[in-house]
Amino acid sequence: MELTRRDAVAALAALGVGGGAALGVGRLGRDPDADGGVDAERIRETQVAAAAVVYPSEVSGTREFVETFLEGRLEQPAHAAALEEAVAELDDRAESWYGDAFAVLSVADRERVLEQVGADTADEDPDGTTAERIRYYVVNELLLALYASPTGGELVGLENPQGHAGGLETYRRGPEA
Amino acid sequence: MSADRPPAEGAEPIDEERDRTPVADADVCVIGAGPAGGLVASRLAEADLEVVILEAGPRFDPADRLARQERAIRPAYDRPAVWDGDPERDAHASSGERFYPLNHARVKGVGGSTLHWQGMVMRLHEDDFDSASARGVGTDWPIDYEDLRPYYAAAERELGVSGADDNPFAPPREEPHPMPAFRPSYSDGLFAEACDELGIAMHSVPNARNSETDDGRSACVGYGTCQPVCPSGAKYDATVHLERAEAAGATVLDRVPVQRLEHGAERIEAAVYATPDGEERRQEADAFVIACGGVETPRLLLLSESSRYPDGLANSSGLVGKFFMDHCFAGTGGVLDKPTRQNHVGFLTSESHQFYDEADDEIAPFKLEFFNYDGPSPVGLALSGDDWGDDLLERLRAEYGNHVGMGALVEQLPREDSYVALDPEQTDDRGNPVPDVHWSVGDRALETVERVNEIQERILEELGAEITWQVGPEDTGPAYHHMGTTRMGDDPAESVVGPDLRTHDLENCWIASSSVFPTGGAMNPTLTIAALALKAADDVRESL
Numbered sequence: 001m002e003l004t005r006r007d008a009v010a011a012l013a014a015l016g017v018g019g020g021a022a023l024g025v026g027r028l029g030r031d032p033d034a035d036g037g038v039d040a041e042r043i044r045e046t047q048v049a050a051a052a053v054v055y056p057s058e059v060s061g062t063r064e065f066v067e068t069f070l071e072g073r074l075e076q077p078a079h080a081a082a083l084e085e086a087v088a089e090l091d092d093r094a095e096s097w098y099g100d101a102f103a104v105l106s107v108a109d110r111e112r113v114l115e116q117v118g119a120d121t122a123d124e125d126p127d128g129t130t131a132e133r134i135r136y137y138v139v140n141e142l143l144l145a146l147y148a149s150p151t152g153g154e155l156v157g158l159e160n161p162q163g164h165a166g167g168l169e170t171y172r173r174g175p176e177a
Numbered sequence: 178m179s180a181d182r183p184p185a186e187g188a189e190p191i192d193e194e195r196d197r198t199p200v201a202d203a204d205v206c207v208i209g210a211g212p213a214g215g216l217v218a219s220r221l222a223e224a225d226l227e228v229v230i231l232e233a234g235p236r237f238d239p240a241d242r243l244a245r246q247e248r249a250i251r252p253a254y255d256r257p258a259v260w261d262g263d264p265e266r267d268a269h270a271s272s273g274e275r276f277y278p279l280n281h282a283r284v285k286g287v288g289g290s291t292l293h294w295q296g297m298v299m300r301l302h303e304d305d306f307d308s309a310s311a312r313g314v315g316t317d318w319p320i321d322y323e324d325l326r327p328y329y330a331a332a333e334r335e336l337g338v339s340g341a342d343d344n345p346f347a348p349p350r351e352e353p354h355p356m357p358a359f360r361p362s363y364s365d366g367l368f369a370e371a372c373d374e375l376g377i378a379m380h381s382v383p384n385a386r387n388s389e390t391d392d393g394r395s396a397c398v399g400y401g402t403c404q405p406v407c408p409s410g411a412k413y414d415a416t417v418h419l420e421r422a423e424a425a426g427a428t429v430l431d432r433v434p435v436q437r438l439e440h441g442a443e444r445i446e447a448a449v450y451a452t453p454d455g456e457e458r459r460q461e462a463d464a465f466v467i468a469c470g471g472v473e474t475p476r477l478l479l480l481s482e483s484s485r486y487p488d489g490l491a492n493s494s495g496l497v498g499k500f501f502m503d504h505c506f507a508g509t510g511g512v513l514d515k516p517t518r519q520n521h522v523g524f525l526t527s528e529s530h531q532f533y534d535e536a537d538d539e540i541a542p543f544k545l546e547f548f549n550y551d552g553p554s555p556v557g558l559a560l561s562g563d564d565w566g567d568d569l570l571e572r573l574r575a576e577y578g579n580h581v582g583m584g585a586l587v588e589q590l591p592r593e594d595s596y597v598a599l600d601p602e603q604t605d606d607r608g609n610p611v612p613d614v615h616w617s618v619g620d621r622a623l624e625t626v627e628r629v630n631e632i633q634e635r636i637l638e639e640l641g642a643e644i645t646w647q648v649g650p651e652d653t654g655p656a657y658h659h660m661g662t663t664r665m666g667d668d669p670a671e672s673v674v675g676p677d678l679r680t681h682d683l684e685n686c687w688i689a690s691s692s693v694f695p696t697g698g699a700m701n702p703t704l705t706i707a708a709l710a711l712k713a714a715d716d717v718r719e720s721l
Contacts, residue, residue, distance in 0.1 A: 014246070015243060015244075015247050053565060056566055056567050056569070056570035057566070057567055058570070076187065078187065111566075120563050120564070123252065123253070123561070124251065124253045124560065125253050126185075126186060126253060140251070143569075144247075144250070146559075147556040147559045147560075148556050153555065153556075155573075155574075156573045156577050156578070157574070157577070158555055158578075159521075160399055160401065160521045161401070161520075161554070161556050162401040162523075162556050163250050163402065164399075164400070165398040166399045167398060168522070170399070170518075171518065172362055174366075174516075175363075175515070175518065
């Protein structure tokens with residue numbers, strides 16, 4: 001099942017941010033001076049790399065989906081800064097344990113880093129431990145984007161997932177419709 | 178929204194430097210900016226009276242609704258956090274045999290608990306007003322259904338109710354609902370087959386939620402997070418009437434918790450409120466309307482004790498705080514071997530009131546609810562598990578999709594050992610004793626919960642469900658409907674307010690709240706709160 005830019009815009013619309021992305025205005029910086037000083041390129045590459053771990057193998061179009069979603073989320077400077085901090089900590093662990101940045105590791109090694117940092121069993125907390133913040137800003141940020149989007153919902157059989165303004169038709173439809 | 182915090186964190190009350198000085202020459206001071214206070218204030222302001230509303234909580238920014246929705250979905254935030262609950266401001270005790278989760282049951286702020294409510298709006302039945310006479314238990318209200326009937330119709334127009342005339346068990350009504358009912362869900366259709374076999378009639382649910390665009394508010398667009406936040410504004414909340422009151426000239430002061438009511442022997446003279454900068458101010462008015470709900474209303478009266486009234490204000494009966502009631506929840510659910518299409522919307526489209534009027538002294542009135550959101554929401558599951566990738570998707574597919582569930586509300590009788598009192602051991606952020614919600618439930622309610630469970634089991638078994646959960650007499654909980662703590666009656670020795678909603682003791686004090694309900698019935702209370710508020714507004718206007 002292919003994720004689209006439209007899915008990302010829908011996910012952003014559910015979360016109340018992303019005017020630029022919703023208008024089709026790409027503004028993701030490629031240097032640390034853009035977007036309020038965060039290294040958007042690093043955040044983007046890391047999140048796309050993490051999506052390869054946390055998204056199911058049957059979805060495609062992940063890169064465009066994640067990038068579009070980030071366009072909106074990075075419009076909020078505080079969120080961008082906290083996301084960058086979580087990504088930096090993830091990279092630190094990846095460098096220490098596997099000798100390279102998270103985004104360039106194999107998918108299997110990326111998954112090991114996320115597990116070894118404890119992001120699989122941690123409860124999300126934006127002000128918590130490293131594991132809890134990576135869970136909040138990296139893992140759950142991606143899962144929220146996917147499963148609050150119509151395509152993510154459809155993976156599970158729910159075209160109008162919670163958080164998506166999918167109208168008043170789907171709840172009346174049967175499974176064969 | 179603050180840009181200094183992540184999106185879900187950034188939602189915050191509007192924190193403007195506001196003039197919070199008392200309003201000069203106020204005709205009416207309304208305390209509490211929920212639905213009752215909002216309706217009273219808008220009615221009286223539109224009648225050209227000078228109205229001021231004092232609200233303990235903040236004013237929220239409508240632009241933050243989506244961020245609050247993110248809080249509702251993300252597991253990092255509990256329910257009180259969605260609307261900025263403050264544990265120190267909202268401190269409380271719960272000394273009863275059953276814990277009462279007060280801060281999950283209310284929102285403090287402009288709009289009150291309608292900001293997080295479900296939005297179901299039914300009229301009480303005729304016998305609910307005559308419980309002692311018709312059922313042999315409880316007490317009779319001093320007014321009848323016929324007395325409230327025109328106010329019910331007006332309340333339905335004010336809130337904007339979507340409903341249909343398909344409920345054969347509802348009390349008589351004089352005109353259609355303002356908007357058409359929401360159509361039944363797919364799972365309602367599954368339940369209907371089973372209910373047909375069992376001779377149980379289903380019907381639509383009146384919702385204070387727009388089924389079409391109305392009065393400048395959006396039709397429902399299906400966000401699915403009605404409880405605790407509606408981002409579209411399709412669900413009614415009391416900001417509608419607070420805004421209307423302000424447009425008519427009323428003044429709304431937020432973050433000004435009323436500390437006590439200064440009074441003489443027969444009149445309230447001023448409401449003393451605290452401001453965010455720690456000052457105390459006095460709001461004088463000719464009339465005062467207390468609209469703080471079933472917990473804070475008696476608390477304020479008790480906090481206003483004096484040498485003239487050592488047991489609290491308006492409490493010559495000794496009944497302020499007594500007879501605290503809620504509706505007991507009863508539920509049963511399970512799974513089918515086929516899809517049931519849950520969690521597309523966050524509201525109900527079908528109920529059955531068939532058994533309601535069979536109530537007597539042993540069995541309480543109850544209503545049955547057919548859920549559209551039983552079982553987990555996939556996004557919620559995804560954010561709280563220990564897995565991701567293909568394993569997560571496999572789990573979501575296994576856990577979502579085939580749930581069915583039923584709920585019910587059951588009346589509990591008023592009991593003196595169920596009450597709201599002041600807890601002398603704890604104080605809030607202003608140094609005032611906190612409310613102690615001492616909730617007790619009697620045998621009639623618990624036995625009715627058991628009977629409800631039996632009916633729910635029959636329906637689910639007819640449906641072919643494997644039953645996986647049940648909430649019964651042992652673990653029943655409250656539906657977050659606070660009622661009964663300043664009861665209405667004709668006899669000043671046995672009630673706090675009269676049928677005009679005015680306190681027996683003080684000639685310029687009215688109470689607009691579910692706290693005046695002598696009995697609770699088993700219908701969601703807000704439509705009755707709204708009807709009584711409109712009735713109180715009429716009486717205030719006539720008295721001035």
